[in-house]
Each structure stands twice: as structure tokens, then as C-alpha cells.
Amino acid sequence: MTDVPALRLYNTLTREKAVFTPIDAEDVRLYVCGPTVYDFAHIGNARPVIVFDVLFRLLRHLYGEAKVTYVRNITDVDDKINARALRDFPDLPLNDAIRAVTEKTETQFLADARALGSLEPTVQPRATDNIAEMIAIIEALIARGHAYVAAGEVLFDTTSMADYGALSHRNLDEQQAGARVAVDAHKKSPGDFVLWKMSSENEPGWDSPWGRGRPGWHIECSAMSHRYLGETFDIHGGGLDLIFPHHENEIAQSRCAHGTSAMANVWMHNGFVQIEGRKMSKSDGNFVTIHALLHTEEFGGRAWPGEVLRLAMLMTQYRQPIDFSLKRLEEAQGIMRRWADAKPRVEAVLAGRPDARAWTLPAESPVLDDLNLYPVITGMNQLAADAAKGDLDAAAAFLGLLDLMGFEAIEHLSQQANDRASGHDDEETRSEVNRRIAQRLDLLKARNFAEADRIRDELLTDGIQLKDGKDAETGERVTTWEIRR
Structure with a gap:
């Protein structure tokens, strides 16, 4: 598609921005790590939901709605989930108990995501529905000499991959153990991480060639991305905290299992979220869930509309840290109300002119420079003012940018x-x-x-x-x- 304007994205793997070129413009593929559904999602979890929803909307705008596949997974097997299942559903079989826990919290997460104005991803796979795919990748890794069985576990041999650590720019000597396993004597190298581990009688498990067990964290995303997007796809996203070990280990598993030079061509990571200048922590009493912000008066003495929370996130470029504060929310609410007041007047300018409503993002738009939305947000009032004077292009741009940012239904504000x-x-x-x-x-x-x-x-x-x-x-x-x- 030669008429698509150039989209520049920052690639964590190369540490630079470059023009995005999809592998196949007829099938643009995006994978984002979703939540571990053992409890309500916190406001930090909202940022990748919002950021990559904007990217999804932008890719659909550039390439066509039917030509973009967005996969965001649900992690529904995890030590915290196991503990919650034993606590809340002690009488159910273990695998059924974790399903009971995660179905409830997944439903809440999806409701929160909708309230934040996010579209449904194309596919939302659950880890436990892809156990067979995980086992197949592990078997391929063993066959290719990249994994080994020891002490009842299957581990990835980090020394078998010459450029392991390229994403996080860490040498093997600097590596620590994978997220879910301690440094044990049965490891060949301290950085080796678990692919499959045995389950006790009090833990959920699935049959495998290595006995009843459950997957390691990293293998889950390798299996689900491969199933729905192929061996190599266009963009992989997630939070900055996932670069190491999660995304580093995803790359190692996927590339070594499939014999490819890349898992994803572009790696994108959103920055951290602080609350009123401090790291969010339950012990500090500033742990804020999306649900609480939307439905209770815990933050600022009031509940906040999802559109306001969304704008508060988008007012800062996605790679930068955010200080999520009451002041920021009040500023976002003021902006959102001005847009909501202006929208009916702008729509009236285009009434009876469906031809004028069509809008295409101009090639010079800052949105195309790594999702730089701040200049767009600050320029919306001027577009509304120009539209009020009868400028049809300004009216179409105002409404088109509202849709692109996820604010297509804000009249109630x-x-x-x-x-x-x-x-x-x-x-x-x-x-x-x-x-x-x-x-x-x-x-x-x-x-x-x-x-x-x-x-x-x-x-x-x-x-x-x-x-x-x-x-x-x-x-x-x-x-x-x-x-x-």
C-alpha cells in the first residue's frame, strides 16, 4: 500500500525510531501482554490497555479495519492465582478452581477496559486454553538443543543462544534467574529459566511428556502469539517492566523454537505510572484500581468517567513516566468537557454533508511520530473554533481525531x-x-x-x-x- 503515510515507531530492540513497514500490509499483526487475572486491575495496568488501543485504532485507520489483527492475552495460571483459588474455592478440583477465580476477574477487567473507551482486541486467548501449543514449543526447544530436563523441570538453556539479552542489553553474566524459579543446583546456568514445572497435589496441572505440571510464565505468550500471529509478526507491546525477564525470554523461546531471526520486528513499551509522585504500593496506601476510580469516591472524593481517565493517560507521551494525580484528572476533565460541549456544534457544521465527514490523518500529523498526541490534544480547541466558522476540513479533523483517540461518545460529559x-x-x-x-x-x-x-x-x-x-x-x-x- 504505497499511499499509507509514514508511521515512525520507537523500537526498544534497536533503541531508535524508524518508519514502520508491516510484513504484510494486508495483515498487520500486533501482540500485547495482557493482565494476570487474580485481582482487580490497577491504574498502572490501564496504561498499556489505552496506549495500544490507540495504536490499534491508528493501524486500522492507516491499513483498514479488516487488515489489522490485535491479540491481547489473558494469563490465567500463576502462583497468585493458585493461592487465590485454594482460598476461595477449596472444594473445587484445582483446574476448575483457578478457572472460577479468573473468569470473575477477567470479566471485571474487560468491563474496565470498555469503560476506558478501548476496543475489543481481535483475539483474547487464555493461557490455559493453549497448553498443547506450549508443550509443542517446549518439545521443539529440547529437540533443537535449547532446553533440558532437570529435577523434574524443563529449563531453557540461555547459553545456547548467542545473542540472548539483546532486548534488555544485558550480558549473560549480569542475568538473574527467571521470574518464577530460584537459582537451584540443577540449573546449568543461573540465568536459565523454567519452561515447565511439576505440580504438587495442591497445584493445578496438565499432563505432559515430562509429567503432570504447569507452564512457566514466559512460554505462555510465545505459544499464544505463535498460534494467532505466526512465527514472526509486526509489533509486540507491553509495559516497561516486562522488558526483562519476560519479553527477553519470549524472544529466546520463540526464535530458538522456530529457527527465526526475530519474534517481532518492533518492540514497544509504555512507561511507568506513579500516584501523586510516589510509586504505587498497597503498603503505602496509594494502590488504586481502575474499578475504584470509575465507581467509588476513593480518589479525590468522587468517581471519574472513563474518558477522563483515558485522557489523563494520553496527555503524556506513552514512553514517558506519568504522575497520576488529582490535578491531572481535573485538568483532563476540563479539556474533555470543552470537547464534549463543542462536538454537537461541530457535527452540525457537517450535517447533510456526508462527503465532508470523510477524514484521513495528514502525513505531517504528530500522531505518526511515535504516537505523539500532546500537540493534537492542545490543538483540538482551535479545530473546534475553526469548525464553528464553517471550516469543513477542521470539523472533519476534530471528529476524526476524537475517534482516533477513543473519544467517539463523549456527549454525556x-x-x-x-x-x-x-x-x-x-x-x-x-x-x-x-x-x-x-x-x-x-x-x-x-x-x-x-x-x-x-x-x-x-x-x-x-x-x-x-x-x-x-x-x-x-x-x-x-x-x-x-x-x-
Whole structure:
């Protein structure tokens, strides 16, 4: 497809950006490591869901919806899952117990992902539905001299792969053991990692050539990506924390089992998420789940719309760390409301002009530079203003970019919709509220904080809550208001 604009992506494997060229433009293939479903997903888990959903949307826009395959797995066998199954379902057979645990948490994860505005991946395989594929890869690794059986386990021999460690840029001497197995005497090398391990009577297991057991973590994704995307595919994504050991070991297994030079041509990793400047930790009391943000008042004393959480993530380039804070959410909410207010007016400009609604991302768009969305976000208000003047191209671009970012259904977030629902939609009331907000802003500029606070408190008594923030383009203080429910 010669008419597709150039998309530049940063490749963790090469440590540089390059123009993305799919192996087959008629079948663009993307794999992303999904959640381990033993508990509610936290806000850090939301970032890859959102980031790679935008990439999925972008690839569909560039190559066609039917020409992109997106696989995001579900890890449903894991030591934490095993422990939860024994605790919650002690009377069920072990394999049935882990299914009971993971089906519940998977359902919640998928509901959270939908609330964040993410599309369904093309395929969402479960690890436990792909045990036969894992066994086949392990058998191939043994046959090719890359794996060995010792002390009832099957382990990958890291010394058998000349360039092991290329993704994380670690030498073998620096390697530590794989994620799920300690450094034991039966290992040939400390960096060797488990492919298959034996299961005790109190652990789930499956029959294999090496006895009843269960897979190691890394082999799961190698098997599922191979089954649905082939030996070599276009893009593999996940969080920065997965580079080593998980993705490094995926590459080793897949390349050595299939005799290929690559597992995926491009490796993409999103940055970490902090909460109010601190690493998220249950012991520190700042562990925040997606479900809690969407449905409770645990963060900032209120529940937050999924679109606001999504925008708060997209306001920072995906490879950079995020400080997820109340201030960031309030800023995102202000932006989202302005877009939601503008959308009906923009759609009215295109009413009766279906030909004008068609839109293609221009070749110079910053989105094509490694998903750089910040300039797009800051430019949306100008597009809406130009559309209001009758600019059909600006109107189509505004709506097209909303769809590309995953904000195709935001009307319910508009200030006008909130006003109508609460009885504050008459022009006189709105005018008076806006007048008092302007008066308060003048007082703040004059540093008369006591009088400004008095106006804020009076409005709150009337059921109107003010939210201060900064305009993304000018940096000036702006105040939005909502009905306190």
C-alpha cells in the first residue's frame, strides 16, 4: 500500500525510531501482554490497555479495519492465582478452581477496559486454553538443543543462544534467574529459566511428556502469539517492566523454537505510572484500581468517567513516566468537557454533508511520530473554533481525531448536559454563575484570596462546585463548574 503515510515507531530492540513497514500490509499483526487475572486491575495496568488501543485504532485507520489483527492475552495460571483459588474455592478440583477465580476477574477487567473507551482486541486467548501449543514449543526447544530436563523441570538453556539479552542489553553474566524459579543446583546456568514445572497435589496441572505440571510464565505468550500471529509478526507491546525477564525470554523461546531471526520486528513499551509522585504500593496506601476510580469516591472524593481517565493517560507521551494525580484528572476533565460541549456544534457544521465527514490523518500529523498526541490534544480547541466558522476540513479533523483517540461518545460529559440534568440550564442561571466565576478570577489575580474563597463557598452552597485548572494552550487559569450531586 504505497499511499499509507509514514508511521515512525520507537523500537526498544534497536533503541531508535524508524518508519514502520508491516510484513504484510494486508495483515498487520500486533501482540500485547495482557493482565494476570487474580485481582482487580490497577491504574498502572490501564496504561498499556489505552496506549495500544490507540495504536490499534491508528493501524486500522492507516491499513483498514479488516487488515489489522490485535491479540491481547489473558494469563490465567500463576502462583497468585493458585493461592487465590485454594482460598476461595477449596472444594473445587484445582483446574476448575483457578478457572472460577479468573473468569470473575477477567470479566471485571474487560468491563474496565470498555469503560476506558478501548476496543475489543481481535483475539483474547487464555493461557490455559493453549497448553498443547506450549508443550509443542517446549518439545521443539529440547529437540533443537535449547532446553533440558532437570529435577523434574524443563529449563531453557540461555547459553545456547548467542545473542540472548539483546532486548534488555544485558550480558549473560549480569542475568538473574527467571521470574518464577530460584537459582537451584540443577540449573546449568543461573540465568536459565523454567519452561515447565511439576505440580504438587495442591497445584493445578496438565499432563505432559515430562509429567503432570504447569507452564512457566514466559512460554505462555510465545505459544499464544505463535498460534494467532505466526512465527514472526509486526509489533509486540507491553509495559516497561516486562522488558526483562519476560519479553527477553519470549524472544529466546520463540526464535530458538522456530529457527527465526526475530519474534517481532518492533518492540514497544509504555512507561511507568506513579500516584501523586510516589510509586504505587498497597503498603503505602496509594494502590488504586481502575474499578475504584470509575465507581467509588476513593480518589479525590468522587468517581471519574472513563474518558477522563483515558485522557489523563494520553496527555503524556506513552514512553514517558506519568504522575497520576488529582490535578491531572481535573485538568483532563476540563479539556474533555470543552470537547464534549463543542462536538454537537461541530457535527452540525457537517450535517447533510456526508462527503465532508470523510477524514484521513495528514502525513505531517504528530500522531505518526511515535504516537505523539500532546500537540493534537492542545490543538483540538482551535479545530473546534475553526469548525464553528464553517471550516469543513477542521470539523472533519476534530471528529476524526476524537475517534482516533477513543473519544467517539463523549456527549454525556458536556457541561450543558449536566446543566439540563440538574435544572441549571436556564440562561439566567448560567449567566449569573459565569459572572461570579469571572469575578472570582479577578479576585484571585488581585491576590484577594479570602473574598475569592467566599464566592467559591457560596456557589458550593448553591450546589455548584468549581474546578480550577490551566488552559492547555495558554497556561492561563480557567474555572469550570458542575452540579454537585
